[in-house]
Amino acid sequence: MSHRTKFKMQRALGLELPGLGKPGALDTRSYPPGQHGQSKNKKLSEFGSQLREKQKLLFHYGLREEQLRRFVRDARTLQQSNWIESLVGLLERRLDNVVFRLGFARSIASARQLVNHGHVMVNGRILTIGSAVLRLGDFIKLTAYASDMKATIESRQSPRLTLPSYLQFATDGATDHGVLRMLPNSQHVPFEFDPRPVAEYYAKQGV
Incomplete structure (x- = not known):
């Protein structure tokens, strides 16, 4: 897309929907697209x-x-x-969303690619299904190769969103490790x- x-x-x-990645969709045109986009919105x-x-x-x-x-x-x-x-x-x-919310990728689509290409591990094993639903206590990390990728480094340095309260980084201090600590709502x-x-x-x- x-x-x-x-x-x-x-x-x-x-x-703006953060999962789509790059911000600024409403910076120059906050009205809907189309010839009637600038008219007053109907209820x-x-x-x-x-x-x-x-x-x-x-x-x-x-x-x-x-x-x-x-x-x-x-x-x-x-x-x-x-x-x-x-x-x-x-x-x-969902695994792809958690990878995104941990700041490993700038969008959910990019996070899904990381998962599909075998760059994400859950509880020590590579998981390639982006739609997989994680459980409490699951441990999520990037592979060593993915941790050194320019895209993931830049994303971790400047994440699209702040870390949600249902996730936390692992106690070992490594920023490429995360844990699902509570059920989100x-x-x-x-x-x-x-x-x-x-x-x-x-x-x-x-x-």
Whole structure:
């Protein structure tokens, strides 16, 4: 996905999504793309609001609709009463997202590439599935080769986001080691997000 496409997506939503990488999407054009983009925004319908919040998840985490639906079904299995919190927890615990949130990569797409190419280890073993959901206590690190890559060094020196409270660096002091210390929830989503419309959308869809 090109930077231009990423910027258009964020302008359409009216906010920056850190998972897409390079910041500045709203610096020069904070209004939506298109010939009517600069006109006063109309109030979104209930359905429009539901789609908007769902799109934030799709774009930020780099998911397809069917992938998100699968996570919704898994979240419902884990917790019927408040499954939306379980959903966010599952998305935040995806390996590609954790690699990004640890500051090893500048975007979730870049983090996914690191994982796919065998540059990330979980509990001492290489794991190449970006969608794998981590568990409490899992230990995440880059391989020695990846630790010396220019891209990962620059990312660690200037991470896209601050470290979330559900992660911590290992006690050995090495910045390329991290531990999942608690289960994340909607408070850990790194952008303005209202989980209620998403829950309403999938409830109506019967997912």
